[in-house]
Amino acid sequence: LYTLAVRSSDSESLRVVGSILSMLVAPEDPGAVLAALTDPRTSIVTLTITEKAYLRVAGGGLDTAHPDIAHDLANPQMPRTAHGFLAESLARRRAAGIQPFTVLCCDNLPANGATLHRLLVEFAALRGTDLARHIADEVAFPSSMVDRIVPATTDADRARIAGQLGVEDAWPVMTEPFCQWVIEDDFPAGRPAWERFGVTVVGDVGPFEDMKLRLLNGSHSAIAYLGLLCGHETVDRAFTDPAIRQFVDGLWAEAIPTLPPDAGLDTTDYTAQLAERYSN
Incomplete structure (x- = not known):
């Protein structure tokens, strides 16, 4: 148990x-x-x-x-x-x-x-x-x-x-x-x-891996790097910084078109869930 x-x-x-x-x-x-x-x-x-x-x-x-x-x-x-x-x-x-x-x-x-x-x-x-x-x-x-x-x-x-x-x-x-x-x-x-x-x-798992790497891993790393430079100690605090949030939204907007459109990926729901996770 x-x-x-x-x-x-x-x-x-x-x-x-x-x-x-x-x-x-x-x-x-x-x-x-x-x-x-x-x-x-x-x-x-x-x-x-x-x-x-x-x-x-x-x-x-x-x-x-x-x-x-x-x-x-x-x-x-x-x-x-x-x-x-x-x-x-x-x-x-x-x-x-x-x-x-x-x-x-x-x-x-x-x-x-x-x-x-x-x-x-x-x-x-x-x-x-x-x-x-x-x-x-x-x-x-x-x-x-x-x-x-x-x-x-x-x-x-x-x-x-x-x-x-x-x-x-x-x-x-x-x-x-x-x-x-x-x-x-x-x-x-x-x-x-x-x-x-x-x-x-x-x-094919590949498109889901790409979505995770580009939307999750990419933005998570960006939040960590920028958050540290801005003096934030945790991801959730960094994500509430308006400048960092704006950067992440822009990163997602650039990355989403690189994903295959016919793979059944719901990027809108996925990024909304990422935002909730980063706030946890």
Whole structure:
């Protein structure tokens, strides 16, 4: 169990989440993780491991000189990296005649599905061309985009939530009301009806990534830089500065025409939500 604390500018709601039924810690028992990944009932594997864990070099390719990559190539039964776990479990499924699972990357990487696909094929090629070809041709890697601010949990957060719930939660998750999860619809083995729970399922995640990068990331950076120069300490205070707000509105007006008009993007609603988020 853990607490999800959704905080707006004037209120906070708490929800205790109990959907995680079990947990495996890969460094403690890699064999159990491989068994779960190889299980025929496993049809989708999601990754939220941070950008650093993909072990890329500056040019974007796999860091084949990384000691954990070398370890996984020499010890495929005891992997340390995500690449090692995925490649070994897919190899075992192939040998057993089990359909490959779909790999859904949820990390903040542009074209994250294609990026992980390329990295895993590169890793698998170091094990053998047959496995690399199997992953390249038979395994789906839909892209996704997640947008929700999740600030670090503080001791004050823990104390406040414990007081409200009457129980102690060592690590409640703090977040904002806004939530956007966009997923490319490429699941050969089927998928849950995520649309029922607010997920946007599309044929191409790219336009949504572009909207986030240009309208959110661009304006958020501008507010931070200009706000600091103007003596503001937080984004919400900087956003109330008329000069900064005027600049952001102008930035949005210039960026919106660069987005594809036929991708189903509601930029009016999106920028209105951004304004509300920046004020939180």
